[in-house]
Amino acid sequence: MAKGIVSAIDVGTTKIATIVAHVRSRDDIEVLGVGVVPSHGLHKGIVVNMDEAKEAIATSIQEAQKISGTRVDTVYVGVTGRHISSINNKGVVAIPRADRLVRADDLQRVLAASRNVAVPEGKKLLHAIPRYYTLDGEERVKQPVGMHGTRLDVETHIITASVSSVQNLVKVIRSIGVQVQDLVLEPLASGEAVLTSQERESGIIMADLGGGTTDIAVFKDGDIYHTAILPVAGYQITSDIAIGLGLPFHVAERMKKTYGNVTPGLDAGREQELTGIENGHTASYRELCDIVRSRLEELFELILLELPTTDYQRLAPCGLVLTGGTANLGGLVELGKDQLKMPVRRGAPLGSGVYGITDTIRDSAYATTLGLVLWQARSRERSAWTGTRSNMFGGLGKLLRKLFRG
Numbered sequence: 565m566a567k568g569i570v571s572a573i574d575v576g577t578t579k580i581a582t583i584v585a586h587v588r589s590r591d592d593i594e595v596l597g598v599g600v601v602p603s604h605g606l607h608k609g610i611v612v613n614m615d616e617a618k619e620a621i622a623t624s625i626q627e628a629q630k631i632s633g634t635r636v637d638t639v640y641v642g643v644t645g646r647h648i649s650s651i652n653n654k655g656v657v658a659i660p661r662a663d664r665l666v667r668a669d670d671l672q673r674v675l676a677a678s679r680n681v682a683v684p685e686g687k688k689l690l691h692a693i694p695r696y697y698t699l700d701g702e703e704r705v706k707q708p709v710g711m712h713g714t715r716l717d718v719e720t721h722i723i724t725a726s727v728s729s730v731q732n733l734v735k736v737i738r739s740i741g742v743q744v745q746d747l748v749l750e751p752l753a754s755g756e757a758v759l760t761s762q763e764r765e766s767g768i769i770m771a772d773l774g775g776g777t778t779d780i781a782v783f784k785d786g787d788i789y790h791t792a793i794l795p796v797a798g799y800q801i802t803s804d805i806a807i808g809l810g811l812p813f814h815v816a817e818r819m820k821k822t823y824g825n826v827t828p829g830l831d832a833g834r835e836q837e838l839t840g841i842e843n844g845h846t847a848s849y850r851e852l853c854d855i856v857r858s859r860l861e862e863l864f865e866l867i868l869l870e871l872p873t874t875d876y877q878r879l880a881p882c883g884l885v886l887t888g889g890t891a892n893l894g895g896l897v898e899l900g901k902d903q904l905k906m907p908v909r910r911g912a913p914l915g916s917g918v919y920g921i922t923d924t925i926r927d928s929a930y931a932t933t934l935g936l937v938l939w940q941a942r943s944r945e946r947s948a949w950t951g952t953r954s955n956m957f958g959g960l961g962k963l964l965r966k967l968f969r970g
């Protein structure tokens with residue numbers, strides 16, 4: 565692929581989206597094409613049918629190639645699923661030289677010390693993202709090289725994933741003849757697309773309400789602080805409507821998207837009978853909205869339970885940003901504010917500096933898709949100051965090469 569061209573695949577539960585973009589810098593990204601197809605063979609971030617997944621991913625890649633006029637041969641891939649876990653760990657080293665000047669190799673040593681955690685059987689440390697450094701316990705710094713001190717500390721966000729889950733996804737993509745350049749945790753990608761740098765600095769919770777998973781990421785002090793994946797999202801809302809109102813799943817899905825509204829106190833026409841959506845199926849508007857609301861209230865509760873503390877005000881003074889396809893539900897933001905008593909907003913994935921073929925990715929369902937490209941652009945900046953390779957999942961890259969050798 566030509567220099568600066570980045571391709572990424574967002575392998576969702578309901579859709580697979582391949583994006584091709586020309587990344588000139590973090591603030592200059594031209595989207596050349598997006599190929600979207602319904603997802604098959606995947607469930608909650610896990611491959612459940614290799615052949616179906618292969619066909620769906622291949623079609624999405626072909627579509628993106630056609631629109632962009634660019635051949636896709638290496639891709640960044642989003643990973644998600646209940647198998648992902650994360651912790652923050654600390655590392656500390658002494659600066660042994662007389663001049664007490666921090667050098668790049670000190671950074672490498674302290675990062676290695678912070679990566680030293682026990683990884684459970686069947687899991688692999690994907691990567692360690694340095695959040696901040698301190699010198700002699702003083703103020704937090706982002707880039708300590710060139711500064712003076714006797715002791716260097718780092719706090720690092722460590723993410724682990726199930727080896728077999730990742731292996732299956734990579735195997736499917738390689739079987740299409742496309743190489744996986746790197747894997748990016750999906751909530752990190754979505755965060756790139758919908759949050760401002762001020763929000764990340766002060767502290768914010770992001771929840772990507774997708775089809776099969778709700779991906780949660782808390783950002784603080786400018787970087788990732790906590791990640792969690794819930795196996796509940798839009799699919800379960802539709803499924804509850806289908807069961808509760810005795811409708812086929814696809815009719816329940818259309819009813820939800822067309823009429824679902826959870827605005828607190830909304831009463832206009834609530835006794836209305838919804839008809840004509842498809843082949844004579846009917847439903848009560850009130851019942852439909854009540855089901856959607858109770859599912860969402862439950863989901864908001866679950867999001868809070870996944871947070872590392874109950875002091876939400878201190879953790880995330882900027883509140884909650886909701887994105888993903890399910891964030892399109894009417895009244896969701898108002899319901900969130902009412903229930904959670906914190907600032908809530910909807911996050912759409914288009915910021916300044918992103919242009920080109922962007923019609924598709926304006927919808928919040930594409931936060932991860934665009935975010936994968938933005939992550940790649942930001943990881944270049946990050947590697948420039950950590951002195952590490954640009955691959956976020958560098959450790960995993962090595963593991964994959966070992967697993968697929970021969």
Ligand SMILES: Nc1ncnc2c1ncn2[C@@H]1O[C@H](COP(=O)(O)OP(=O)(O)OP(=O)(O)O)[C@@H](O)[C@H]1O
Binds near residue numbers: 576580798802817890
């Ligand atoms: N206008 C809408 N109103 C309500 N729900 C919507 C709307 N548009 C999309 N959705 C829901 O969003 C979900 C799909 O969201 P998204 O595309 O973010 O998921 P995904 O990336 O495929 O899945 P995941 O990230 O969970 O693996 C579906 O459950 C769909 O019903």
Ligand SMILES: [Mg+2]
Binds near residue numbers: 576775
């Ligand atoms: Mg998604």
